[in-house]
Amino acid sequence: MSAARQSTDAAETGRPFSRRAVLGAVLATAAGLTAACGSGSGSGGGGADSFTYWSMWKQDEPQAKVLKAAIAQFTKDTGIKVSVQWKGRQVIQQLAPTLNTGSVPADLVDSSDRFAYAQLQATGQALDLSPVLELPIPGETGSTVGSVVPAKYHSLSTTAGTLWQLPYEIITTQIWYDGHALPDVAAKPPATWAEFSTLLAARKASRGDGPLALDADVPDYAAYWTYYAVLRGLGPGAFGKAATDKSGALLKAPGFVDALRHVEALVKADDFTKGYDGSKWPAVQQKWAKGKSDFLLLGTFAPSETSTFASSAxxxxxxxxxxxxxxxxxxxxxxxxxxSIPKKARHAAAAQKFIAYFLAKERLQGIATQAKNITPRADIAAPAELADAQKALATGNVVKTLDGVKETAAEWYTKVFLPLNTSFLTGHLTAQSFANKLAGNSASYWRTAS
Structure with a gap:
């Protein structure tokens, strides 16, 4: 299983610059960093010569190797020692019980956004990282954290004026296909539902099987189809608003049902490959990688999950x-x-310096070249297999996956939405019956939750 998939549930070479230049930049701005980050930084203040970092990665993963190299160089360049613990995906959950004590064991933590929100921001235990946006990027004249991490990304991690996370890796969802096998699609990808439907019909006629790949036993994967239909039909925020509507009425409103009917049409037309409704992950996506179906709706972790099954072409x-x-x-x-940084971190200022240091192009590009993922920096090219996804991010509006429902209504999503949605995607419910049941079950859920 890929690192990126686990984390959610879940190349361009930089210009070289001398170590002396990095050291000079860090030392020259040290006083400014302390002043900018000192308030709320905990008892360690800005003069700390060390900090503790808990990471979501295991030490043999590609991201961990990129971070290890950056940490070693950071210590050489600044003299600040970093005690790092490679905790794995449950890092925030392990940290959570300590956050309201006088001895928080980590000054810096990384994780997926939904866990950072749930365990840090929602509990009032996240340090506001807004001042970090003003920090200079060591070795990059004129660059600050805020200038290299676009606002469209860090604004999605800002709640009530508190910036509770600064990203270094971006995951997005695309419809994947083999450009070698489908050169006509590569030349002109479908931009509208009508074009997509025409393409599916042609591919189904050619194959004698549905061209869409889906392992329906992974509820999140089925959820992508429904969420995107609602997003396209009603716009950003509509899914999240409907999810938290305590009456349930928005979930069966005409516009919502109309969006669902697009997915219903795919199911009725047998556009999903045979066996998708009884598959055991990763059987169908392996089948897709072997060329036995055409299209896979999945996150940018799709290449890393399937590459061992794909042909060399x-x-x-x-x-x-x-x-x-x-x-x-x-x-x-x-x-x-x-x-993210816990509000009671003892050495927050030192941790903030590392954030700015790691976001330098020279270091961050390892997330693309070694870990094969997209970074928030536009001047770092994504790996070739993610180039289309990076282009989509650069040219379009971005929204939080599932409208942030996994953060703000996680139990509703898991207990109410996912089971019904899987029944819908596997043909056991029509769009209208799905909407009616979802509305009723949601209203019952929110009455109890309230």
Missing amino acids: FTYRSFPFPALTSGGDTSQDISLIGF
Whole structure:
């Protein structure tokens, strides 16, 4: 299983610069960093010569190797020692019980955005990282954290004025295909639902089987189809608003049902490959990688999950979920992986210096070249297999995956939405019956939750 998939549930070479230049930049701005970050930084203050970092990665993963190299160089350049513990995906959950004590064991932590929100921001235990946006990037004249991490990314990790995470890795969802096998699609990907439907019909006629790959036993994967249909039909925020509607009425409103009917049409037309409704992950996506189906709706971890099953000629290409109508919504969903600092961290200022240090192009580009993922910096090219996804992020509006429902209504999503949605995607519910049941079950859930 890929690192990126686990974290959610879940190349361009930089210009070289001398170590002396990095050291000079860090030392020259040390006083400014302390002043900017000192308030709320805990008892360690800005003069700390060490800090403790808990990471979501295991030490043999590619991201960990990139971070290890940066940490070693950071210590050489600044004299600040970093005690790092490679905790794995449950890092925030392990840290959570200590956050309201006088002895928080980590000054810096990284995780997926939804866990950072739930365990840090929602509990009032996240340090506001807004001042970090003003910090200079060591070795990059004129660059600050805020200038290299676009606002469209860090604004999605800002709640009530508190910036609770700064991202270093971006995950988005695309429809994947083999560009070598489907050169016509590569030349002109479908931009609208009508074009997509025409393409599916042609591919189904050619194959004698549905061209869409889905392991329906993974509820999150089925959820992508429904979420994107609602996003395209009703726009950003509509899914999240409906999810938290305590009456349930928005979940069966005409516009919501109309969006669902696009997915219902795929199911009724047998556009999903045979056996998808009884598959055991990763059977169908392996089948897709072997060329036995055409299209896979999945996050940017798809290449890393499937590459061992693909032929040497397989060329990873992707396109965004099509707009329902010409000129309709084309927003691209994103999940973030990044740094957070507990409010009671003792050496927060030193941790903040490392954030700015790691976001330098020379170091951050390892997330693309070695870990094979997209970074928030536009001047770091994604690996070739993610080039289409990076282009989609650069040219379109971005929104939080599932409208942030995994953060703000996680139990509703898991207990109410996912079971019904899987029944819908596997043909056991029509769009209208799915909407009716979802509305009723949601209203019952929120009465109890309230």
